Amino acid sequence: MLAAEIIKKKRNGHALTEDEIQFVITEYTKGSLPDYQMSALLMAIYFKGMDNVETLSLTKAMLHSGITVDTSSLAGFKVDKHSTGGVGDKTSLILGPVVAGCGIYVPMISGRGLGHTGGTLDKLESIPGFNTQQSLENFIKITREIGTCFIGQTKDICPADKKIYALRDVTATVESYPLICASIMSKKIAEGVDGLVLDVKYGSGAFMKTAEQAEELALKLMAIGQGYGKKVVSVISSMDQPLGRFAGNAWEVFECLEIMKNVRNPLYDETRELSLQLSAQMIHLSGKTNSIQEAYKLAEDCLVSGRAFEIFSKMCELQSGKLNDLKFSSQKIELKADESGYLTHFNVEQIGVAGILLRAGRRQTSDIIHPTSGIEFHKKINSPVAKGDVIYTLHGDEAELFKDAKEYLQQSFRVTPSKISNHQLIKKVLT
Amino acid sequence: MLAAEIIKKKRNGHALTEDEIQFVITEYTKGSLPDYQMSALLMAIYFKGMDNVETLSLTKAMLHSGITVDTSSLAGFKVDKHSTGGVGDKTSLILGPVVAGCGIYVPMISGRGLGHTGGTLDKLESIPGFNTQQSLENFIKITREIGTCFIGQTKDICPADKKIYALRDVTATVESYPLICASIMSKKIAEGVDGLVLDVKYGSGAFMKTAEQAEELALKLMAIGQGYGKKVVSVISSMDQPLGRFAGNAWEVFECLEIMKNVRNPLYDETRELSLQLSAQMIHLSGKTNSIQEAYKLAEDCLVSGRAFEIFSKMCELQSGKLNDLKFSSQKIELKADESGYLTHFNVEQIGVAGILLRAGRRQTSDIIHPTSGIEFHKKINSPVAKGDVIYTLHGDEAELFKDAKEYLQQSFRVTPSKISNHQLIKKVLT
Numbered sequence: 001m002l003a004a005e006i007i008k009k010k011r012n013g014h015a016l017t018e019d020e021i022q023f024v025i026t027e028y029t030k031g032s033l034p035d036y037q038m039s040a041l042l043m044a045i046y047f048k049g050m051d052n053v054e055t056l057s058l059t060k061a062m063l064h065s066g067i068t069v070d071t072s073s074l075a076g077f078k079v080d081k082h083s084t085g086g087v088g089d090k091t092s093l094i095l096g097p098v099v100a101g102c103g104i105y106v107p108m109i110s111g112r113g114l115g116h117t118g119g120t121l122d123k124l125e126s127i128p129g130f131n132t133q134q135s136l137e138n139f140i141k142i143t144r145e146i147g148t149c150f151i152g153q154t155k156d157i158c159p160a161d162k163k164i165y166a167l168r169d170v171t172a173t174v175e176s177y178p179l180i181c182a183s184i185m186s187k188k189i190a191e192g193v194d195g196l197v198l199d200v201k202y203g204s205g206a207f208m209k210t211a212e213q214a215e216e217l218a219l220k221l222m223a224i225g226q227g228y229g230k231k232v233v234s235v236i237s238s239m240d241q242p243l244g245r246f247a248g249n250a251w252e253v254f255e256c257l258e259i260m261k262n263v264r265n266p267l268y269d270e271t272r273e274l275s276l277q278l279s280a281q282m283i284h285l286s287g288k289t290n291s292i293q294e295a296y297k298l299a300e301d302c303l304v305s306g307r308a309f310e311i312f313s314k315m316c317e318l319q320s321g322k323l324n325d326l327k328f329s330s331q332k333i334e335l336k337a338d339e340s341g342y343l344t345h346f347n348v349e350q351i352g353v354a355g356i357l358l359r360a361g362r363r364q365t366s367d368i369i370h371p372t373s374g375i376e377f378h379k380k381i382n383s384p385v386a387k388g389d390v391i392y393t394l395h396g397d398e399a400e401l402f403k404d405a406k407e408y409l410q411q412s413f414r415v416t417p418s419k420i421s422n423h424q425l426i427k428k429v430l431t
Numbered sequence: 432m433l434a435a436e437i438i439k440k441k442r443n444g445h446a447l448t449e450d451e452i453q454f455v456i457t458e459y460t461k462g463s464l465p466d467y468q469m470s471a472l473l474m475a476i477y478f479k480g481m482d483n484v485e486t487l488s489l490t491k492a493m494l495h496s497g498i499t500v501d502t503s504s505l506a507g508f509k510v511d512k513h514s515t516g517g518v519g520d521k522t523s524l525i526l527g528p529v530v531a532g533c534g535i536y537v538p539m540i541s542g543r544g545l546g547h548t549g550g551t552l553d554k555l556e557s558i559p560g561f562n563t564q565q566s567l568e569n570f571i572k573i574t575r576e577i578g579t580c581f582i583g584q585t586k587d588i589c590p591a592d593k594k595i596y597a598l599r600d601v602t603a604t605v606e607s608y609p610l611i612c613a614s615i616m617s618k619k620i621a622e623g624v625d626g627l628v629l630d631v632k633y634g635s636g637a638f639m640k641t642a643e644q645a646e647e648l649a650l651k652l653m654a655i656g657q658g659y660g661k662k663v664v665s666v667i668s669s670m671d672q673p674l675g676r677f678a679g680n681a682w683e684v685f686e687c688l689e690i691m692k693n694v695r696n697p698l699y700d701e702t703r704e705l706s707l708q709l710s711a712q713m714i715h716l717s718g719k720t721n722s723i724q725e726a727y728k729l730a731e732d733c734l735v736s737g738r739a740f741e742i743f744s745k746m747c748e749l750q751s752g753k754l755n756d757l758k759f760s761s762q763k764i765e766l767k768a769d770e771s772g773y774l775t776h777f778n779v780e781q782i783g784v785a786g787i788l789l790r791a792g793r794r795q796t797s798d799i800i801h802p803t804s805g806i807e808f809h810k811k812i813n814s815p816v817a818k819g820d821v822i823y824t825l826h827g828d829e830a831e832l833f834k835d836a837k838e839y840l841q842q843s844f845r846v847t848p849s850k851i852s853n854h855q856l857i858k859k860v861l862t
Contacts, residue, residue: 003601004600004601004602004603005603007602007603008603011474011477011603034466034467035465035466035467036465036466036467036469036470036598036601036602037470037601037602038467039467039468039470039471039474040470040471040473040474040602040603040604042471043442043470043471043474043475043478044474044603046442047474047478167467169435170434170435170467170468171435171438171467171468171471172435172436172438172439172442172471172475173471
């Protein structure tokens with residue numbers, strides 16, 4: 001098989017065969033197909049797409065480029081959640097312990113943040129000592145013991161995805177449904193879970209700008225998961241405002257701890273609610289409950305009882321994290337409203353970029369994160385705003401980073417005379 | 432400037448600025464922009480195109496990636512011809528000496544054959560000893576002395592084009608108007624000529640399958656040349672049959688020598704006529720004549736008088752080629768017609784592929800050519816054919832190569848009960 005002919009075939013809009021896709025991925029993973037042919041193929045896929053059969057073949061080839069996790073020693077239903085990413089999106093830290101507390105295994109393999117969206121690993125690593133680089137044996141052992149464990153991608157799982165993702169990032173080929181689908185699903189299938197809840201976000205802070213696009217992506221992702229015999233549901237949720245009170249790694253851990261300790265604050269409401277809704281879907285997927293309502297009740301009980309907090313604390317301990325040593329930053333400035341009215345619009349991507357400028361996030365994979373930097377949100381969509389009210393607090397240890405971030409943040413919200421009527425956290429659940 | 436952002440801009444269908452194009456080409460030439468970003472950009476250009484301003488910027492950037500030829504010591508009009516390529520397309524060998532014999536300089540920098548189309552350098556190098564790797568000083572000296580000289584691309588002229596062309600070849604990004612235009616025109620402008628005649632071919636053996644596509648390409652090429660203040664005309668000519676009697680390097684030289692020696696054979700007619708028509712355009716571009724007819728008369732006189740043959744012989748001598756030592760192959764087989772009627776259709780690309788199988792051409796730049804291999808055409812479009820008539824003779828020194836080539840050739844022509852009416856060598860001249 002000639003790589004150039006395969007590129008040409010896709011360029012001309014034809015579907016690739018399973019053998020052709022397998023050939024490309026295998027040769028690329030072992031380094032015999034060069035980056036320049038892969039990037040040309042990725043761009044051709046960007047323009048010409050892939051049908052469901054091709055996308056499934058691509059997922060399969062990427063999945064088989066490495067090892068899969070043997071979860072057979074976990075007797076019972078195993079479920080994970082994947083979010084397409086957003087700002088302040090910290091639900092994993094809550095739903096892992098909540099669902100584990102309801103007797104369902106949640107073995108989570110997470111990624112790092114890139115661009116304006118955050119990553120679970122970075123949040124956890126803001127806890128001093130927390131080790132996300134566990135062996136797979138330890139990963140299974142901890143999950144068996146307390147029901148959940150959070151680790152990072154290992155180099156043995158889907159190596160093709162790692163290589164391709166790095167290439168997509170520098171060749172403007174990230175925004176492609178089949179490439180996104182195969183990347184997400186190959187990793188999730190490699191984890192060996194039985195069920196998967198997808199949190200597919202739309203809005204100004206999401207990859208998908210509209211609910212329709214998010215739904216389209218969700219259906220494609222679900223088709224692949226179901227093709228592998230997995231139970232998959234999708235929650236289509238809004239990223240039209242940052243989730244909850246904080247964005248920034250240590251700050252987000254703090255927010256989750258507060259929620260798990262039952263501290264109530266309206267600014268926490270969305271984080272708490274989305275975490276419980278996703279938990280309910282995860283629990284219900286296991287077949288343990290007769291309705292989502294019942295599953296939601298189980299999840300909420302687990303949270304309110306303090307069991308989720310206990311499991312989270314235990315997980316930190318088992319993964320060498322010292323929760324009591326969590327550090328916050330020493331400097332802050334406030335950004336205030338120039339006018340009165342209602343906060344009706346956030347440009348969440350711009351907020352994410354401000355986060356990068358504060359070093360709470362990464363522009364490139366090689367960037368070093370400041371775990372104590374962050375942005376605090378004092379107003380949410382439809383909050384009344386009086387001139388002079390604080391909209392954001394910028395937190396960090398290097399005050400000289402505030403200036404540029406503040407400029408971005410100044411442009412990132414709009415105050416108008418009246419409320420908007422159509423804001424909702426969860427748009428739809430696809431089962 | 433970030434290469435990934437430039438790729439994204441083109442991918443999204445926006446025009447690139449001159450600075451962006453300059454940045455990409457400069458960085459790529461010096462190796463700081465990697466192949467994988469260039470190939471992604473090339474694929475984006477394949478899909479989204481480039482407008483005339485962008486194409487001119489690309490040509491300029493590629494031109495300035497290397498040196499240009501200083502032709503200032505050639506006092507008088509300097510003209511070149513470029514053909515988009517075909518099978519048996521050997522007119523350069525005739526028109527160079529013809530136009531030079533009319534007092535106009537023809538400094539020709541030519542390429543090698545790739546794929547099903549032949550290259551002037553390969554034809555000349557079938558003459559034992561012929562050295563196409565002259566220094567630029569010698570190139571100008573020989574041109575000054577006898578009016579014409581044929582050399583190959585040097586590494587100093589348009590190095591960006593060389594690097595990009597090699598990449599396009601393996602990433603399915605050859606067939607793109609702006610990329611074709613910039614590649615051709617940057618090299619031709621670097622040659623320092625005042626005028627250029629483009630032989631833009633269409634048909635089953637050409638890159639452009641229809642006359643309309645050829646005309647579209649011609650207009651784009653002309654716009655760039657004119658943007659550089661060059662006089663440019665385009666001849667839109669048919670590649671619906673191989674040109675003349677032979678395809679294959681030594682055989683094509685032989686055909687040109689026969690024509691320059693005034694041997695008349697109906698199988699030579701198209702080669703002779705196209706060479707004279709292109710010569711006439713080149714002569715007329717110089718301003719030496721009042722009409723194309725007058726220019727054609729000058730060209731034909733030069734050919735018939737034997738002056739063109741003298742100049743060609745002299746050029747071989749000055750470039751160390753021993754014309755009298757021209758060798759031909761020892762083996763041949765014939766391919767005969769199965770039915771009677773008229774030959775009305777050639778699949779010229781397939782004939783070119785048969786030529787590659789005989790080693791008369793290259794599939795990859797690293798392939799070694801057999802200069803004595805070739806295909807002889809006994810019938811042309813609208814020739815009457817009787818069952819058992821010879822259609823092709825395959826020539827070569829390795830008889831074991833004949834089998835595969837013959838299979839291709841068997842599928843490469845069609846005999847039908849009646850003639851076709853619409854075959855013409857030159858469709859149009861664009862001035």
